[in-house]
Amino acid sequence: MNDSPEIEPILDQMAAQLRPLLAEDAAMVGIYTGGVWVAQALHQRLGLETELGQVDISFYRDDFTRIGLHPEVRASHIPFDVDNRVIILVDDVLHTGRTIRAALNEIFDYGRPARIVLAVLVDRDGRELPIQADVVGLHRRLAAGAQIKLTGPAPLQLVTRGATEHKA
Amino acid sequence: MSPAFPRLGGGNPQLRPDGRLGHLLSIEGLPERILLEILNTAESFLQIGERAVKKTPTLRGKTVVNLFFESSTRTRTTFELAAKRLSADVLNINVATSSHNKGESLLDTIDNLMAMHVDGFVMRHSEAGAAHLVARHVDQDAWVVNAGDGRHAHPTQGLLDVFTILRHKGPVDQLKVAIVGDILHSRVARSQIHALSILGCPDIRVVAPKTLLPAAVEHLGVRVFHDLDEGLEGVDVVTMLRLQQERMEANLLPSSNEYFRQYGLTDKRLERADPDAIVLHPGPMNRGVEIDSVVADGPRAVILPQVTHGLAIRMAVLTSLAGARDRDLHRDHG
Numbered sequence: 001m002n003d004s005p006e007i008e009p010i011l012d013q014m015a016a017q018l019r020p021l022l023a024e025d026a027a028m029v030g031i032y033t034g035g036v037w038v039a040q041a042l043h044q045r046l047g048l049e050t051e052l053g054q055v056d057i058s059f060y061r062d063d064f065t066r067i068g069l070h071p072e073v074r075a076s077h078i079p080f081d082v083d084n085r086v087i088i089l090v091d092d093v094l095h096t097g098r099t100i101r102a103a104l105n106e107i108f109d110y111g112r113p114a115r116i117v118l119a120v121l122v123d124r125d126g127r128e129l130p131i132q133a134d135v136v137g138l139h140r141r142l143a144a145g146a147q148i149k150l151t152g153p154a155p156l157q158l159v160t161r162g163a164t165e166h167k168a
Numbered sequence: 169m170s171p172a173f174p175r176l177g178g179g180n181p182q183l184r185p186d187g188r189l190g191h192l193l194s195i196e197g198l199p200e201r202i203l204l205e206i207l208n209t210a211e212s213f214l215q216i217g218e219r220a221v222k223k224t225p226t227l228r229g230k231t232v233v234n235l236f237f238e239s240s241t242r243t244r245t246t247f248e249l250a251a252k253r254l255s256a257d258v259l260n261i262n263v264a265t266s267s268h269n270k271g272e273s274l275l276d277t278i279d280n281l282m283a284m285h286v287d288g289f290v291m292r293h294s295e296a297g298a299a300h301l302v303a304r305h306v307d308q309d310a311w312v313v314n315a316g317d318g319r320h321a322h323p324t325q326g327l328l329d330v331f332t333i334l335r336h337k338g339p340v341d342q343l344k345v346a347i348v349g350d351i352l353h354s355r356v357a358r359s360q361i362h363a364l365s366i367l368g369c370p371d372i373r374v375v376a377p378k379t380l381l382p383a384a385v386e387h388l389g390v391r392v393f394h395d396l397d398e399g400l401e402g403v404d405v406v407t408m409l410r411l412q413q414e415r416m417e418a419n420l421l422p423s424s425n426e427y428f429r430q431y432g433l434t435d436k437r438l439e440r441a442d443p444d445a446i447v448l449h450p451g452p453m454n455r456g457v458e459i460d461s462v463v464a465d466g467p468r469a470v471i472l473p474q475v476t477h478g479l480a481i482r483m484a485v486l487t488s489l490a491g492a493r494d495r496d497l498h499r500d501h502g
Contacts (some may be wrong), residue, residue: 059226066229092465098502105225108221109223110219110220128502
């Protein structure tokens with residue numbers, strides 16, 4: 001089902017929430033693949049000078065030996081010093097929390113940030129770990145088994161599949 | 169212990185029924201998609217060596233045994249470091265200190281290690297087919313990497329060679345590649361030829377004296393040259409092979425001086441190749457026998473990058489093998 005809300009105003013609103021952090025010399029990291037698309041949009045809106053970082057959490061997944069490696073793993077690339085820096089970590093959908101946990105582990109293998117702020121386009125239910133976002137584009141409550149996925153890179157659209165969606 | 173054969177797919181004992189890599193025993197017969205998957209994954213692992221923490225948790229809790237029946241410093245240490253960077257526990261068993269001196273058979277050793285719940289074996293042996301034998305013997309969930317068996321295969325070397333070529337020269341489907349030296353005894357040459365062929369390299373040449381060429385080598389899809397100058401004409405990549413002194417003792421060659429005069433790679437000889445040609449060598453090098461130091465230490469040599477790439481390739485292979493189990497589970501992570 002493709003009943004995507006307008007993404008652009010949501011991104012504007014997220015950028016506005018993130019702007020106060022820029023005084024802290026914040027840098028941004030997106031999670032492959034959808035998170036990088038959202039991060040690119042936010043990075044542009046905020047006019048960040050520090051190059052955007054990107055992480056592929058494939059090697060950090062807690063279910064790697066059960067489900068294996070994606071055939072097209074991308075190289076993670078964080079082109080700035082992570083130590084003592086505020087990092088804005090961006091993903092498209094926050095669901096179980098396991099992707100964020102893996103991304104946090106990976107970022108800490110680059111150094112020790114001063115703080116990590118989590119920004120997600122969609123915060124949906126179904127959390128399995130105590131992780132929550134600081135900046136959220138929109139909230140969704142979805143029935144068990146339903147999926148919400150960001151397609152892109154242009155245009156960005158949210159596609160919901162499976163059971164009926166309930167707006168929070 | 170369950171025999172391995174029934175779970176392996178079709179004619180290739182390395183592939184699982186779902187088409188994933190079950191063991192890495194030889195490049196020969198592997199589908200291109202598996203080579204590309206390993207090469208692509210290695211690209212991602214390259215940058216891990218540049219981080220503050222040079223480790224991923226990918227193989228945390230897994231145990232890998234380096235079982236080396238032939239001495240090898242470089243290959244064993246890169247496999248060891250690769251497994252450790254993936255957070256695996258590593259056992260190094262060298263034959264000189266093992267129970268083989270007391271008469272224990274290879275398969276008894278494997279049985280004992282399986283009883284310790286080892287997950288994977290990296291094995292080097294002087295006999296061709298030794299890794300295949302072990303792959304047929306191990307438990308269903310265990311995997312085997314051939315780190316060199318006799319004259320037969322050295323698949324991770326073949327992969328790291330093409331990875332180095334791809335990174336320095338781009339896609340191989342436009343390249344001319346010359347492999348020079350002891351083709352007859354070289355598992356490195358065989359593995360590189362298979363890897364280049366699978367990836368579509370149109371011009372693979374072998375350059376060697378007749379005594380160091382296998383019979384019917386043309387069947388591998390290569391062109392044969394006995395003259396080094398002719399073989400190097402216009403090539404983009406030169407792979408020099410290590411010449412072992414016992415070849416002289418076996419009267420396959422007159423002397424190392426004579427060999428260097430005819431087949432040694434010098435700066436002058438390299439002028440025959442493309443001006444941007446790169447030079448590979450699997451190491452360790454015999455300077456002044458198969459390669460001149462000026463070339464080995466020169467700007468076209470990519471011999472040290474080969475070592476760096478070898479680590480990334482071995483990480484990628486171990487990851488592919490460990491991650492190929494129970495693939496039918498749902499992928500969603502969130």
